[in-house]
Amino acid sequence: MRHLPEPWEGILCISGRSSLSGGRMKRAELRMLAWEVTRRCNLSCLHCRASAQDGPYPGELSTEEALAFIEEVASFAAPVVILTGGEPLLRPDILQIAERGSALGLRMVMAPNGTLLTTELARELREAGIQRISISLDGARRGTHDAFRGVPGAFEGALGGIRCAKEAGLPFQINTTVTRRNLQELPRIVELAQRLGAEAHHMFMLVPTGRGKEMRAEAISAEEYERTLHWYREQQLRSPIHLKATCAPHYQRILRQCGPGERKGFGQHRQVFERTTRGCLAGTAFCFVSHVGDVQPCGYLELTCGNIRREPLPSIWEGAGLFKELRDFRRYKGRCGRCEFRAVCGGCRARAYEMTGDYLEEEPLCSYEPKGVSSDRSRGHGLLSGEDLGVRCPGK
Ligand code: SF4
Numbered sequence: 001m002r003h004l005p006e007p008w009e010g011i012l013c014i015s016g017r018s019s020l021s022g023g024r025m026k027r028a029e030l031r032m033l034a035w036e037v038t039r040r041c042n043l044s045c046l047h048c049r050a051s052a053q054d055g056p057y058p059g060e061l062s063t064e065e066a067l068a069f070i071e072e073v074a075s076f077a078a079p080v081v082i083l084t085g086g087e088p089l090l091r092p093d094i095l096q097i098a099e100r101g102s103a104l105g106l107r108m109v110m111a112p113n114g115t116l117l118t119t120e121l122a123r124e125l126r127e128a129g130i131q132r133i134s135i136s137l138d139g140a141r142r143g144t145h146d147a148f149r150g151v152p153g154a155f156e157g158a159l160g161g162i163r164c165a166k167e168a169g170l171p172f173q174i175n176t177t178v179t180r181r182n183l184q185e186l187p188r189i190v191e192l193a194q195r196l197g198a199e200a201h202h203m204f205m206l207v208p209t210g211r212g213k214e215m216r217a218e219a220i221s222a223e224e225y226e227r228t229l230h231w232y233r234e235q236q237l238r239s240p241i242h243l244k245a246t247c248a249p250h251y252q253r254i255l256r257q258c259g260p261g262e263r264k265g266f267g268q269h270r271q272v273f274e275r276t277t278r279g280c281l282a283g284t285a286f287c288f289v290s291h292v293g294d295v296q297p298c299g300y301l302e303l304t305c306g307n308i309r310r311e312p313l314p315s316i317w318e319g320a321g322l323f324k325e326l327r328d329f330r331r332y333k334g335r336c337g338r339c340e341f342r343a344v345c346g347g348c349r350a351r352a353y354e355m356t357g358d359y360l361e362e363e364p365l366c367s368y369e370p371k372g373v374s375s376d377r378s379r380g381h382g383l384l385s386g387e388d389l390g391v392r393c394p395g396k
C-alpha cells in the first residue's frame, strides 16, 4: 500500500516514486508547492530568504489571480500547498484562498510566524481546510529567538500562537533554522517542541540567501553539519514526535548509510518512510511561486523559470530549461556529480549557487567523499539504498 505523506512534510517528505534512467528523471510530478502569498511581514528575521518587511509590496497577485492560480495548480497536480510569506496571515483573503484549495482537494498547510494568531483565527484556518501550520522557534528561550527574529517579544508571540492553535485543535509543527548561534540550544528546542505537543519538529539548515547572506559566517561547517545530522537521526529514533531534517539533503545519505535503526514502532516506521524520500526536491518535485508570480525551483534558489501571469504553471513546470537541468543528475558537478548518493541526496542546489555561483556545483556543506556512481546501480533506480551500496554508518 502506498504510504501517503503527512499533510505537512516541510520541503522534503514525499514518497519517492520518481524513476531515473542513468541519473535522469523520466517524469517530474509536482508534489509540493510553496506559495509566497504575500511578502509583507510583521517581523524582520535575520535569516529571512525574502528579506521581508512590513511592505507594502507592489504587484502582488489579486484575489482573482490567486484563486485562478489555485485552480490551475489543481488542474494538473495534487501537491501539498504551503501558504507562506512574508506572513501569510497579512493577506486579507487568505481564508478564501485556503478554502478554495481545500475544496479542490489540495492539501493546504501554512507557515505563519505565530504572532498574529488568535484562537478564533486558528479555528477559522482549520475550518478553511488548513491541515497543519508550522511555527518557527529558533531558540528555546526568549533571548535567542528574539535576536534571530529581529523583534523583541517574538518568542512570546510564537508561544502565544502555538497556544491558540492548540485551543482551536489546529495541528502544528515547530521549525528551527540551525546556525552557529543556536546549535548548542538545539536539544532544548527539540525538547520544547515535544513538551508543547507539536506534531513534528523540522530542522532546517541555513541557506545564505536574502538577509541570511549576512549570516553566512554563522553557517555551521560541513563537519558540524555531519555531526548534527547524525545526532538528529539518533533523536529521531527515540522521539515521540516526528523529527525531520529539511533542506539538509545529505541526511538522506546518512539514513541510507546508517540503516533504519533499531527502534520498533513509530521511529522505525518513520525511518523507513524517510528513506523513501529524496534530499533536495527543488525542481524535481517541488517549486516556489513568489508574491508576484515568479516561479523558482525553491524559495532559496533565486532563479526565475517563468511567471504565472504570462505562462501557465504546468507548462513552466514541464518546459523550463532550469527545471530540466535540475532533473538531470548527470549534470551535477564536483563531488555531487560523482556521488553514488546523488539520486537520493543531490546536495542543496541553492547553497551551491549562493556559495559558488553555479547551481550544478557540489554542495559546499557536505564532507562526504564519494565512492563513485556505478552506472549499473544508478540506472533504473530512483532510490539507492545503503544496503545496496554496501556502505556503513560512519558513526558506528
Ligand atoms: S535547493 Fe536547498 S533550500 Fe532549496 S529545496 Fe533544495 S535543499 Fe532545500
Ligand code: SF4
Binding pocket: 249, 250, 253, 335, 336, 337, 339, 340, 341, 342, 345, 346, 347, 348, 362, 363, 366, 367, 368, 370
Ligand atoms: S557529495 Fe553531494 S550528493 Fe553526495 S552526499 Fe554529499 S551532498 Fe549528497
